[in-house]
Amino acid sequence: MKPSLAKGTRDFTAQEVSRRKYIINILQNNFELFGFQPLETPSFENLSTLTGKYGEEGDRLIFKILNSSINEAKEEKKAQMLNDFQRALDKPFSSDSLTDKALRYDLTVPFARFVAMNHGQLTFPYKRYQIQPVWRADRPQKGRFREFYQCDADVVGSESLLQEVDLIQLYLKSFADLKVSVTIHVNNRKILSGLAEYAGITDKLIDFTVALDKLDKIGKEGVVKELLEREISQDSIDKLDFLFSQSDDALENLLQLKEKFVGNEIGLKGVEELEFVLTQSISLGVDIQNLVFDITLARGLDYYTGAIFEVKADEAQMGSIGGGGRYDNLTAVFGVKNIPGIGISFGLDRIYLVMEELGLFPAEATSKVEYLFANFGGEETLEALKLIIQLREKGISAELYPESAKINKQFTYAEKKGIKNLVFLGEEEIKNRTVTFKNLEAGEQKTVSLEEFLG
Known part of the structure; x- marks a missing residue:
């Protein structure tokens, strides 16, 4: 059988892994700089934990896990169960006989479940960051995969709008460090609720926001x-x-809304909250060109209750590369009330594609071996291995070509692997306590003392 990848998944080469780690390291450093602590949750959750949190369309994209008990059922019962399961894939569904587990759809709902289970032991406000893969049964396309990483930062236990202001700062600093020029689009779900009331469609709020989000x-x-x-x-x-x-x-648009929302309590509350976030951010030096009030931004997740964010790259066509918002009632569905929360997410895979398209990865983002020692066999091999150990103890990457092959073959290996230097430790070098090496990037070769080489 010819090997193939499942649709919407990818293998990552050494260069891709190194570049992804480059992005993750910058994000992780900034998360911790802003006071967030790491958390990891299981790759799958109880299906009941996930369903009903993402809206009708989101629920359809949850990867359900078939119960192992189906394999143990009698043939006629198994056929009926599999038929039921097939029909269930097209709509939100939960049946303990077929499936009671699912791969996580995002990191926010599992985080809310964690907070609900452990709120007695947490210190609030509780700030966590999480960098893990998620899965969605979506149609694969450019920048959209069925398995992808999210990099989230959330704060729970505080209603202060200063959290929104701080998360905007986190976004701007992180993308500045990545050299990606972005615009942050902001809105407030209370404004959307106010618009629904203004238009007389309060009972159609979800339908309204889902359509507007497109x-x-x-x-x-x-x-x-x-x-x-x-x-x-x-x-x-x-x-x-x-x-x-x-x-x-943005402020002119908010003023227009105030006029339309006279007597509309929830709409005016949304305007007031967003006005605070915008004016505070501008006071902290945020360029208003980088922070846009987007009244049509809805983000089609049911759990948002206040501010919502979406980040777009200025110089690449990639859709959103980050997003988030306030979700003050999410833990209530797990029986724990009055724990407000807000969080943002960085789309690692889309950020990678943007940086690749714009040529933003620095040379150090690709991991390369510093030294390859040519293998001459005999005593020279043992001496080369001794020197390699000393380099590794100093944190310098080095390896020995495994066979005593023709030197041209060893050169070719080093060039194809992108190794910086080829080292020659022959009989003459061992006798004189010197090392000869050729820089394959510059094409220069020189001989130095062993002490100078080890630095």
């Missing part, structure tokens, strides 16, 4: 069409038409 993908006509399909009247859509013609001035 604006950058399907355009105004596509959103209007979907709203009509979701039984939202043309009159209501006409009242919301101003959403599609916003000015570039």
Whole structure:
């Protein structure tokens, strides 16, 4: 059978792994710089933990795990169970006889489950970061995979809007360190609730936000069409038409909303919160060009309750490379109330693609062996191994070519592997306590004393 990869998954070469580690190290350093502590959770959760948290469309994308008990069932029962399972794949579903586990869809819901289980032992506000893979049964395309990494930072136990301000700073510093120019789009779910009330479609809030969240993908006509399909009247859509013609001035747009939201308590609350976040961020030196109030930003996850963020690269067409928001009620679904939370996520895979497209990876982001020792056989091999041990003790990468082969073959190996230097430790060098090496990048060869070589 010809080997193949499952759709939406990838192998990573040495260069790709090194570059991914480069991104992760920068993010991890900034997470800890901002006071976040690491956490890891299992790759799969109880299905009941995940379903109902991501909205109807999100629930469809959860990878369910078939119970092992199916394999133990009698043939006629097994056939019925498998048939039920096949039909269940197309809709949110939970049946202990078929599946009660699923691969995690994101890191936020498992984190909320962790907080609910351990809130008595945690110190609040509790700040955690998490860098692990997640899985979604989505249609693979550029920048969208079925298995991918998320890099999350969350704070729970604080309602302070200063958390929103601080997370904007975390975004900006991290992308500045990665040399990726970005724009952070911000909105507030209370504003979206206010818009639904303003248009008389409060009972259609989820339908409204799910459709609106697709604006950058399907355009105004596509959103209007979907709203009509979701039984939202043309009159209501006409009242919301101003959403599609916003000015570039965020504060001016907020002022326009204030006028429309007179007597609309939840809408005005959203405007007030967002106004605070924007003005505080600007006061801290954030360029308003890098922070955009996007009234059509909805982020189609049901658990958001306040501020929502989406980060887009300025110089590459890649969709969002980060996102998040406030989710004050998420732990309540696990029986633990009054633990507000907010978090953001960095899309490692999309960030990688942006940096690759723009040529932003520095040379040090690729791990290379510093020295390859040519293998001459006999006593020279033993002396080379002794010297390699000394280099490794100093934290310098080195290896010995395994066979006493023709020197051209050893040269070719070093060049193909991208090794920087080829070392010759022959009889003459051992006698004189010297080392001869050739820098394969510069094409220069020189002989130095053993002491100078070891530095």
